[in-house]
Amino acid sequence: MTATELKADLHRYLQSARDALLWKLEGLGEYDIRRPLTPTGTNLLGLVKHVASVELGYLGDTFGRPSGEPAPWFEDAAETNADMWATADETREEIVGLYRRAWAHADATIDTLPLDAVGKVPWWPADKAEITLHHAVVRVIADTQRHAGHADILRELLDGAVGMNETNGSMASDDPAWWDDYRARLESAAREAEDRAQADRAQSDRGA
Numbered sequence: 001m002t003a004t005e006l007k008a009d010l011h012r013y014l015q016s017a018r019d020a021l022l023w024k025l026e027g028l029g030e031y032d033i034r035r036p037l038t039p040t041g042t043n044l045l046g047l048v049k050h051v052a053s054v055e056l057g058y059l060g061d062t063f064g065r066p067s068g069e070p071a072p073w074f075e076d077a078a079e080t081n082a083d084m085w086a087t088a089d090e091t092r093e094e095i096v097g098l099y100r101r102a103w104a105h106a107d108a109t110i111d112t113l114p115l116d117a118v119g120k121v122p123w124w125p126a127d128k129a130e131i132t133l134h135h136a137v138v139r140v141i142a143d144t145q146r147h148a149g150h151a152d153i154l155r156e157l158l159d160g161a162v163g164m165n166e167t168n169g170s171m172a173s174d175d176p177a178w179w180d181d182y183r184a185r186l187e188s189a190a191r192e193a194e195d196r197a198q199a200d201r202a203q204s205d206r207g208a
Contacts, residue, residue: 017144046085052099059106063119
């Protein structure tokens with residue numbers, strides 16, 4: 001595989017994760033894209049804001065290519081986790097626009113530099129800060145795919161919408177009844193496994 005082909009392969013997986021993440025916002029109102037849906041506050045628009053910052057950092061600043069995009073959530077006076085949620089004043093369009101500009105900046109870095117180019121991650125310890133562009137791209141892909149998975153679950157909890165992207169549902173069935181039966185079988189198997197584990201523990205305790 002040539003360097004050009006390898007870059008194209010990496011970019012394909014990165015772009016598919018980007019697209020999947022943004023797709024999870026479609027059709028939802030302002031409240032639902034912002035509302036915290038886990039005890040740690042995970043929310044859809046916050047995920048987009050976070051991954052935009054990740055791309056600008058790892059595929060921009062790290063290789064001496066600052067984007068010039070303001071990031072007040074990383075300033076010394078910013079509150080903890082400010083990159084993980086959107087304030088009422090930060091619009092959907094602003095954050096999605098930032099993410100798309102981050103794509104363009106990151107893609108230009110990937111296109112311009114060789115994969116063995118070495119950069120320094122500004123927020124890592126100095127003795128561990130050097131990484132190659134290849135490492136940085138793989139890291140961003142892994143992070144984006146992880147958060148796209150979070151978005152999958154959040155969206156399903158909000159309105160039941162599922163699927164990898166607009167053209168690929170990647171689901172076993174489109175029949176709600178099939179999923180009801182499937183979930184019931186999983187619930188039954190989980191309870192049976194727990195009952196067996198409890199019985200094994202009770203037997204072990206009696207033999208101790």
